[in-house]
Amino acid sequence: MFSSLGLGFISQGRAVRPPSAHWSQHMMSYTTVFEITQEPFKWWFAAYGLVFIVLGTASIFAGTKWPSLTRAKWLGYTLIIFASLYMVAVFYETYTAYRAAIGDYLSENYEIIEGVVGNFQPMPYAGHRDECFSVRATRFCYSNYRITPEFNQTASRGGPIREGLPVRITHHNGRILRLQIRADNMPTPSERSERAGLEQEQFRQRQHQSPFHTRVALAVMFAVAIVSCCWNLDWKHYLRYWLKVPPPYSRYTEFGFRALLAWVFLGTLFQLVSDILDTRRSAADYGWAVLFGVAMAGAFLAADGYLRWQLRRK
DSSP states (O other), rough: OOHHOOOTTTTTTTTTTOOOOOHHTTTTOOOEEEEGGGGGOOOOHHHTTTHHHHHHHHHHHHHHHHHHHHHHHHHHHHHHHHHHHHHHHHHHHHHHHHHHHHHHHHHTEEEEEEEEEEEEEEEOOOSSOOEEEETTTEEEEEESOOOOOOOOOOGGGGGOOOOTTTEEEEEEEEEEEEEEEEEEGOOOHHHHHHHHHHHHHHHHHHHOOOHHHHHHHHOOOOOOHHHHHHHHHHHHHHHHHHOOOOSSHHHHHHHHHHHHHHHHHHHHHHHHHHHHHSSSHHHHHHHHHHHHHHHHHHHHHHHHHHHHHHHHHH
């Protein structure tokens, strides 16, 4: 009677062993953290071309309003043509890949593999190489810097994968269409965010500790401070150069131009002082930065001197 009702662990009059630990682990529930059908199409990558279309339109408008800016008009047409071609090509490629991935999933053209993450190699925060791991004999690699519809969220950017994580992966030729993690090992959002923040902070520390990086950053800010100071001291000259038309100019044009130059100079000066106070450098670092910054500023002043000579000839 008990056998027919399937009660307890009795089957055909014989005791049946309780489920083993391996069986219990296998039947453990999984949480889906990624599924291709739930992901929106990444249209924004193709939409970057709109920025250049806007710039091209502004250039055409400027060239039409001010006949002296004829080159700007042709530049505008060039920007619009190439930006349009870029948008069409990128949209076609990314949307085709997106529909193909969803088609593989819906038509069950995939394999399912279950196991523990091994040989985990996280992607550095700055990129440069893919994040890779293995489950059994299958290798998976991906990167945040690839525009792909499949799973590509690396651990340094808040992704869930880590060494020893029990997972179930639905994939097509190594492309992850669905990622499931065993519920009792599921990393919390705070853990993932904390790990991503740690990776970012370590990257920043390495950048600040790099002698080459600190010298170049200081040299560039030093050069920009010198150049922007020259802009403010002789703003009428640069206003004429950038507008390509002789004075007089309206009060609004002069005020806006001078406000912009002052904002650039003060912002650069503030950043320069903050960087000097926040970053430890040796005397050699400051010497190298000053020499390199003066060289860059000197190149600008030499070009500016040639421009002034050309303007005087006209």
